[in-house]
Amino acid sequence: MTTQVESLAHARPGFFQKYCWSTDHKIIAMQYLFTGMAMAAIGGYFAYVFRMQLGFPNQHVPGYGLVTPGKYNALVTMHGSIMIFWVAMPILIAAFGNFLIPLMVGCDDMAFPRINRLSYQIFLLSALMLLASFLVKGGPFGGAWTAYPPLSANGAYNLTPAGATMWLIAVALEFVAFLLGGINFTVTTMNSRAPGMKMFDIPMLVWMIVLASIIFMASVGPLIAGAVMLLFDQTMATGFYDPMRGGDPLLWQHLFWFFGHPEVYVVLLPAMGIVAEVLAVFARKKLFGYKTVLYTAWAVGFLSFVVWAHHQFVAGIDPRMANIFSITTLLISVPIAEMVFLYIATLYGGSIHLDTPMLWALGFIAEFLVGGVTGIFLGASGTDIYLHDTYFVIAHFHYTFVPIAIIAVYAGLTFWYPKMFGRMLNETLGKIHFWGTVIPFNVIFIPLFITGTAGDQRRVYSYAQFAEQARPELQHLRTTSTIALIVMLAFQFVFLFNFFWSLRHGKRADANPWRSATLEWTIPSPPPHGNFAELPTVYRGPYEYGLPGHAQDFLPQNVPD
Amino acid sequence: MSTSAKPIANTRSATGIPTARLITWWVIASEIVIFGGLLATYVMHRIGHPEWADSASHTLTWAGAFNTFVLLTSSLCAVLAHKAADARDGPRAAKLLRVTSLGGLIFLSVKAYEWTIDIREGFVLSSGGFWSFYYALAGLHALHVLAGMIILLIVAADAAKNRELQRVECIGLYWHFVDIVWIFLFPLLYIAR
Numbered sequence: 198m199t200t201q202v203e204s205l206a207h208a209r210p211g212f213f214q215k216y217c218w219s220t221d222h223k224i225i226a227m228q229y230l231f232t233g234m235a236m237a238a239i240g241g242y243f244a245y246v247f248r249m250q251l252g253f254p255n256q257h258v259p260g261y262g263l264v265t266p267g268k269y270n271a272l273v274t275m276h277g278s279i280m281i282f283w284v285a286m287p288i289l290i291a292a293f294g295n296f297l298i299p300l301m302v303g304c305d306d307m308a309f310p311r312i313n314r315l316s317y318q319i320f321l322l323s324a325l326m327l328l329a330s331f332l333v334k335g336g337p338f339g340g341a342w343t344a345y346p347p348l349s350a351n352g353a354y355n356l357t358p359a360g361a362t363m364w365l366i367a368v369a370l371e372f373v374a375f376l377l378g379g380i381n382f383t384v385t386t387m388n389s390r391a392p393g394m395k396m397f398d399i400p401m402l403v404w405m406i407v408l409a410s411i412i413f414m415a416s417v418g419p420l421i422a423g424a425v426m427l428l429f430d431q432t433m434a435t436g437f438y439d440p441m442r443g444g445d446p447l448l449w450q451h452l453f454w455f456f457g458h459p460e461v462y463v464v465l466l467p468a469m470g471i472v473a474e475v476l477a478v479f480a481r482k483k484l485f486g487y488k489t490v491l492y493t494a495w496a497v498g499f500l501s502f503v504v505w506a507h508h509q510f511v512a513g514i515d516p517r518m519a520n521i522f523s524i525t526t527l528l529i530s531v532p533i534a535e536m537v538f539l540y541i542a543t544l545y546g547g548s549i550h551l552d553t554p555m556l557w558a559l560g561f562i563a564e565f566l567v568g569g570v571t572g573i574f575l576g577a578s579g580t581d582i583y584l585h586d587t588y589f590v591i592a593h594f595h596y597t598f599v600p601i602a603i604i605a606v607y608a609g610l611t612f613w614y615p616k617m618f619g620r621m622l623n624e625t626l627g628k629i630h631f632w633g634t635v636i637p638f639n640v641i642f643i644p645l646f647i648t649g650t651a652g653d654q655r656r657v658y659s660y661a662q663f664a665e666q667a668r669p670e671l672q673h674l675r676t677t678s679t680i681a682l683i684v685m686l687a688f689q690f691v692f693l694f695n696f697f698w699s700l701r702h703g704k705r706a707d708a709n710p711w712r713s714a715t716l717e718w719t720i721p722s723p724p725p726h727g728n729f730a731e732l733p734t735v736y737r738g739p740y741e742y743g744l745p746g747h748a749q750d751f752l753p754q755n756v757p758d
Numbered sequence: 759m760s761t762s763a764k765p766i767a768n769t770r771s772a773t774g775i776p777t778a779r780l781i782t783w784w785v786i787a788s789e790i791v792i793f794g795g796l797l798a799t800y801v802m803h804r805i806g807h808p809e810w811a812d813s814a815s816h817t818l819t820w821a822g823a824f825n826t827f828v829l830l831t832s833s834l835c836a837v838l839a840h841k842a843a844d845a846r847d848g849p850r851a852a853k854l855l856r857v858t859s860l861g862g863l864i865f866l867s868v869k870a871y872e873w874t875i876d877i878r879e880g881f882v883l884s885s886g887g888f889w890s891f892y893y894a895l896a897g898l899h900a901l902h903v904l905a906g907m908i909i910l911l912i913v914a915a916d917a918a919k920n921r922e923l924q925r926v927e928c929i930g931l932y933w934h935f936v937d938i939v940w941i942f943l944f945p946l947l948y949i950a951r
Contacts (some may be wrong), residue, residue, distance in 0.1 A: 418795050420795070
């Protein structure tokens with residue numbers, strides 16, 4: 198066994214081999230991370246442009262130009278698609294999953310490294326396909342990220358015939374990439390664990406990524422089939438979604454949300470996992486109720502498959518069905534709330550260290566709570582009929598998605614940065630970045646709860662153009678939201694500076710700067726090719742912190758009693 | 759490529775299930791959801807549109823029945839190949855896998871003949887709800903048959919040299935899955951009135 202590790206370590210690949218064609222899980226994780234960060238920059242830029250249009254209507258946007266109705270539609274569609282499919286998924290699941298699963302379960306790579314590489318290559322292809330749609334006639338798809346037919350099915354309606362088809366192909370390719378990656382994660386965790394690592398010794402993040410992968414796999418299939426049907430409708434004159442020809446536009450909504458709602462939990466669970474790891478380390482306390490966290494995650498996964506129609510309360514579904522979906526939707530908040538309680542219980546009586554990762558983790562809990570609680574209003578069909586498609590919905594899901602895809606990702610990045618790059622991030626800049634992100638984030642979206650409740654419809658490029666939507670007395674709220682967004686985006690440059698400056702100039706990180714007990718911290722930072730000089734054996738669970746009567750206050754998983 | 763060192767992660771088996779078999783089952787699980795979504799959609803539309811039975815009566819039931827026979831026979835060869843691989847008889851496994859692949863070729867040839875007749879009679883993808891589902895479902899299945907044929911030949915090439923014999927079982931599992939999908943498609947597309 199050792200000879201194999203040595204032979205891997207001695208291979209000296211060239212630049213292309215190492216960074217573009219590698220099967221090393223750590224390199225693939227970096228490819229996913231940097232692709233995701235680049236896409237996040239694009240998605241953030243789009244948010245800036247259309248928020249400027251809403252805050253300062255019909256004026257020249259610095260760095261873009263005039264936002265026409267068609268361009269506005271394309272911008273919001275691309276912002277949504279990019280942030281969910283090309284930022285949240287690759288960073289939360291693929292980057293963290295690839296980097297951490299083999300390290301945390303104590304093996305040298307993924308079970309299937311070449312499938313892993315193929316997964317990234319297909320993902321990159323999908324990103325390039327999406328970006329290429331900016332260059333075609335008519336521009337990128339502008340039919341909203343949910344792509345409801347008949348708008349999405351007919352180029353004469355959406356006015357972006359080529360962009361719509363390219364968007365669809367890009368999304369389908371992205372699904373294939375994450376199917377391959379997710380199956381690999383699942384198999385690696387099931388089979389490649391270090392000797393002695395039993396089911397309940399697996400770090401919570403690994404569990405969460407695997408559960409997310411399984412939920413993704415079980416929910417995306419019908420939408421892949423649905424995407425092919427939509428593609429046929431767009432390009433080959435079929436009528437799957439056309440009621441005139443025996444089809445049904447509601448079918449797409451069912452297929453889309455049967456995937457789309459579990460997808461929320463696909464990205465939520467890894468974020469919850471990151472937060473669990475960070476909380477335990479910085480509270481110096483065992484994760485409270487490990488098994489209960491796990492069981493609630495399973496419950497969330499199961500329930501997430503029976504809530505999808507709460508997106509369709511106004512789509513003409515049977516009111517009796519709406520009642521059932523209201524109940525299941527309210528039910529799913531129970532396990533989620535339980536998980537949050539367990540996290541708060543982890544803090545109770547802990548020795549809390551407020552380093553940057555911990556700030557992000559605590560920020561996640563606080564902000565995600567707002568998102569969860571406002572979801573109750575949308576899950577109940579009565580209130581949803583009023584609030585549907587208003588800015589209340591926008592504010593609600595940004596209060597879930599920003600904590601997931603931004604705040605939890607920053608918790609993870611600041612926590613594992615030393616392990617990934619062998620250097621420490623600057624703490625002061627980290628704290629400036631934290632407050633500079635979290636405060637403006639609330640200032641962006643709290644006003645949108647108010648405008649939404651007052652009746653502002655989403656996907657309207659200029660309220661002044663529609664008499665019943667104008668409501669000039671709300672304009673100061675829209676403008677406030679836009680200015681807060683600009684402030685928040687500006688503070689991201691602090692992070693980028695910190696990130697790239699620390700790569701070269703940060704303090705060198707030792708193997709275990711946070712005094713953490715999981716396996717990835719038992720090896721040098723950054724880990725060498727092949728990861729473990731001697732493959733570890735596991736003797737205990739991942740969260741043995743705050744132990745009295747020991748030289749250190751924690752016990753790594755691989756140290757015998 | 760297959761000579762490059764495998765990571766230790768690939769050789770471990772914490773569950774006791776060989777890793778290759780485990781991932782094959784997960785791939786099949788993901789495929790079940792894809793076909794399941796499309797089939798469930800079709801069945802629900804079919805129930806809502808009794809008039810589609812008129813279109814369905816134009817399908818060539820005898821061709822579908824013959825193809826069912828061909829696929830089932832090829833699956834038998836896949837089982838025999840698995841048995842040969844278990845006995846470490848790589849060359850025999852390879853021969854049987856190639857016969858299995860040939861079954862796929864016969865299946866696709868019959869399909870091509872059948873679709874030629876359908877299209878000549880004017881029934882194309884956009885001829886109405888039933889025909890859209892007919893071509894989408896059978897087309898997706900045919901793509902899986904084609905992919906399976908290619909993988910069968912790749913696995914056979916290795917098996918002939920007694921290499922990677924564990925893959926014989928895996929491609930067999932996949933082939934049975936493709937077979938079972940057809941067992942669902944045949945009555946739903948050809949026989950149901």
